[in-house]
Amino acid sequence: MCLAMDGDRVIGGYVLRRLLGRGGMGEVHLATTPTGGLAAVKVIAPAAARDPAFRRRFEREVAAAWRVARFCTAPVIDAGIDGDVAYLVTEYVKGPDLAQAVRERGPLSGGNLEALAVGIATALSAIHGAGVIHRDLKPSNVLLSPLGPRVIDFGIARLAGHDEATGQGIVGTPAFMAPEQVRGEPLTPAADVFAWGGLIAYAGT
Numbered sequence: 001m002c003l004a005m006d007g008d009r010v011i012g013g014y015v016l017r018r019l020l021g022r023g024g025m026g027e028v029h030l031a032t033t034p035t036g037g038l039a040a041v042k043v044i045a046p047a048a049a050r051d052p053a054f055r056r057r058f059e060r061e062v063a064a065a066w067r068v069a070r071f072c073t074a075p076v077i078d079a080g081i082d083g084d085v086a087y088l089v090t091e092y093v094k095g096p097d098l099a100q101a102v103r104e105r106g107p108l109s110g111g112n113l114e115a116l117a118v119g120i121a122t123a124l125s126a127i128h129g130a131g132v133i134h135r136d137l138k139p140s141n142v143l144l145s146p147l148g149p150r151v152i153d154f155g156i157a158r159l160a161g162h163d164e165a166t167g168q169g170i171v172g173t174p175a176f177m178a179p180e181q182v183r184g185e186p187l188t189p190a191a192d193v194f195a196w197g198g199l200i201a202y203a204g205t
Contacts, residue, residue, distance in 0.1 A: 044086040072123030099139035137195035
């Protein structure tokens with residue numbers, strides 16, 4: 001059983017222990033689960049959680065993450081709304097993200113770079129096989145776990161063939177966006193493959 005100390009923040013029964021990072025949808029915390037294990041909890045800011053567009057984006061992330069095979073991402077454990085805060089709980093994947101690894105250790109080369117390329121390509125194959133287009137594949141969204149790379153953060157993912165016609169604008173990270181994504185055109189899995197190429201170039205230089 002997990003016990004919360006005075007001052008600990010508890011959301012949905014998960015005790016937040018340490019901030020892991022911030023993103024477009026909110027903060028990600030290392031948390032203790034009700035059974036005493038570890039998990040990563042994405043907490044959506046109340047102001048964003050009240051925004052209908054953000055709520056749709058959050059619901060889309062949950063739906064996309066549930067569809068994808070466990071081996072290539074951080075599996076979803078739980079999701080819900082606690083008061084005016086929306087949250088998404090995933091398995092805690094121990095290891096740095098690719099951006100941190102390159103920043104601290106330098107570029108990858110040889111077999112390490114090849115293994116990364118194959119691992120992420122395999123993950124993308126599983127993601128696309130589940131009918132999901134990630135749309136924001138970038139170094140900070142790849143965790144280097146002891147068992148291989150894990151692709152995370154489906155915050156702007158889209159089920160293939162279900163693009164919204166208008167209103168959302170161009171989304172993604174410009175440095176890794178395919179030309180058709182920059183132009184705001186309907187996307188196919190090819191956009192993620194383009195980002196994969198940029199990601200491997202980033203990792204190796």
